[in-house]
Each structure stands twice: as structure tokens, then as C-alpha cells.
Amino acid sequence: MEIIEFLKDLLIDGLIFLRNYTFYPKDGETFSLMRILSLFIAFSISGAIIVFMSQGAILKHMGPKANKIKALFVASISGVVLAVCSCSVLPMFASIRKKGAGIGPAIAFLFSGPAINVLALTLTFTDIGADIAFARIIGAVMLAFIIGLTMYFIYNKSETVQEDQKLFASMTTLSTVKPYQKTLFFLTLFAILIFGVYEPLPTLLFVILLIIQLALWFDLEDIKEWGFETFTLAKKILPLFILGVFFAGILSSLVTEELLSNYVGENSYSANLLASVIGSAMYFATLTEVPIIKALLENGMHRGPAVALLLAGPSLSIPNMIIITKVLGIKRSTTYIALVILSSALVGLAAGAIFYLL
Amino acid sequence: MDIKILGKGCKKCDLLENHTQKAIEALNLEASIEKVKDQEAIDGFNVLQTPALVINGEVVVQGRVPSTKKIMKLLQ
Secondary structure (H helix, E strand, C coil): CHHHHHHHHHHHHHHHHHHHHHHCCCCCCCCCHHHHHHHHHHHHHHHHHHHHCCHHHHHHCCCCCCCHHHHHHHHHHCHHHHCCCHHHHHHHHHHHHHCCCCHHHHHHHHHHHHHHCHHHHHHHHHHHCHHHHHHHHHHHHHHHHHHHHHHHHHHHHHCCCCCCCHHHHCCCCCCCCCHHHHHHHHHHHHHHHHHHCCCHHHHHHHHHHHHHHHHHHCCHHHHHHHHHHHHHHHHHHHHHHHHHHHHHHHHHHHCCHHHHHHHHCCCCHHHHHHHHHHHHHCCCCCCCHHHHHHHHHHCCCCHHHHHHHHHHCCCCCHHHHHHHHHHHCHHHHHHHHHHHHHHHHHHHHHHHHHHHHC | CEEEEECCCCHHHHHHHHHHHHHHHHHCCCCEEEEECCHHHHHCCCCCCCCEEEECCEEEEECCCCCHHHHHHHHC
């Protein structure tokens, strides 16, 4: 009977956390329309990326014939456009690797993809805080570049992938919207996202600008497809996310404050290393890293190890490791996993120290 | 005209087929849609994402579902 009581308590804790997470995002702050709005804008931007951005243009830079350093740099930031949801990072990684992308760019994309997509960043900003969100972007891009470069130097000589330029050519956008119009359109969307949360007045201005752009440059078909892709994405991600918040609640009632403050309550290298080891083994469904880390922070985890967990967490998990090993082989994937764990802990340590100074 | 739809049977694949079928009918084309569901066969087309639309051996759309009108333009 005790076990049933225990499970019942857990269930209630999970539900309470879900309620608090949804309606009381921060101390003293009640249900905020702005937060829902910013999530809505983030989904819209992701939908727009699927419809209006040419993924082929980016993939071209990652091909076997591309300049190596440029390819690595492009790959480190390509997650923004290629992976609107961290769920698509792994299949894309397997695919571009199979089609001849170098090990450096493929690895860089694999690492930074889950961290730098619009949805993950928006949620990190609104729900955890700007300090950790900035540490996450800078850390993910920087580490993606460094880890990709290291993998390139170690394994470049043994590379025997077939060249297949076909993949990098066969992608066209169907939209008639011109490139400069698209650029302005995306800049306006991002401006709405950034101002939207804090400043209603500039936001209104940008929304008007957006409507003018849509009326002048976009045909109805474009807008319909944009709406459809946005809706499909939200339908795919939100149910999983809500489930993830519930599990974050269960986790926070299992992991006591004493445990957290003993092991990850300080910004030491061992605390950061522990955080990145746990993060690398644990599976986070799309976006659920945010509520989980929020719960751990509330229970006494230091912000440094939180960054380490955020860096190593979404890009690695035990199921991920199995797939990566299938694609890369045991030696390369072990090197990759070790690099991710060690460097994420280092960046977490540095971020924790910088947060202390600020 | 040789039209193929690549995809292992997802909702979006069905929708793409539906739109393509409508486009064919609207244009009165003599064409039939072949559905490619086998992963290895899909890999042979070098696509990164499904669903994908292949017209006369060339991948024209992948990872998204264009409207019927857009597909009509592609078929012409």
C-alpha cells in the first residue's frame, strides 16, 4: 500500500508542477499572455523557416568540396534553419553524413542543432532567464565549432566517404518571394519576437510592417502553407512538451534539495562534470530540457552546472549514442561523446564563474 | 509524365498525394502517382526529408506540402 501512496504523491506533484509551470512562470508573476504569445511567434517563425528558407543553399556549404573552415562555421550555426525541432537533428545528421558531408561539419550540426533552434532559444529565454540563454547560444556554437574541428583533425585522414553532390543540388524553394523581401520578412518576425515580450509599442509597429509585407509580396498560397506548417509543428511538439513538464515535476519531487546542493549546488569542475555526464545519458524530448532544468534550478542547482547540463543534455542521450555509433563507428562516436562531456563541463564552469561576476 | 511520392506513410505524405492528385486532375494530365515507401528506394533519391515529390526523376519538393496551385506550376 505504501508504494501506491508514494505513486499517488508523485502524480500529484507532477500535476502541481504542470499547473504552476503553465500559470505562474516566475515568482510573483501570474499567467502571462506575453509568454504564450512569444511561444506562438516562435512557432510561426519555425513554420516560416520550413516554407520560405532554402535548406539546399545551406547544405551546399557542407558538401565534401566546400571550404573546410567555412563548412564548419556554417554547420555550427545551421541548426537555426535546418532543424526547426531538435527531433529532426539526428535523422538529418545520419542523412547528410551518408551523402558525403565531412565529419567536422556533420558533428558541428549534430551538436549545436538542438540548442540553437528558435523554439528552444525562445523558451530558454522566457522560462529560465537571459543569462543562461546567452550562455547556451554562445556555448553551443563555440563548442560545435571546436568539437567539429577536433574531430576533423583526428579522423580526417581515415575519411572515405563517397562524394554525392546530388543531395546538395536538388532543393528548390517554390515561393516567388524575392531574397531581399524574405530577409526583411524574417527580420520583422525576429523583431516581433524580441520586442514582443517586453515592449508592446514597437511590437505593434512591427506587426503593422509585417502585415504590409504579407499583403504586398506574399500570395495567399504562401501564407496558407505557412499556417499549415506552423500548426503541424505545434501539434507535433506541444503534447510531448506538456508531458515533459509533468515529468519534470515528478523529477523535482524525487530529487531532493539536499541531494542537489550536495552534488551540483556549487560551481566546481566536478559538479559541472557530473551535470554533463547525467545530461549526456538522459533523454530530453524536444524542448523538455527547459522545464527540467528550471525545476532543478529551483531546487538548488547552481547556474553553472545548469549550463553544462543544457549543453550536453539535448544533443546526447543513450538512445542517441546508439544511433551515432551506427553512423560513425565505435571509435569516432566514443571520441565525440567524451569531447562533449568534458567540454560542456568546462563551459558550464566558465559560465558559472561569469554569472557570479555579473 | 512520371510522378513519384516518397514517404513511408505519414500524414503529410497522404496530404502531398492528395494535393498532387488534385493538381493532375485540374490540369487534365495523363499521369499516375507512384508511391515509394521502401526506405532504400527513398534513399536512392538523395532526399533529406520526406515527404518528397519527384517529377520525371527530379526531386522538386521535399520535407513540406505545397498547395495544389504550387504543384500545378511544377507540373506544367
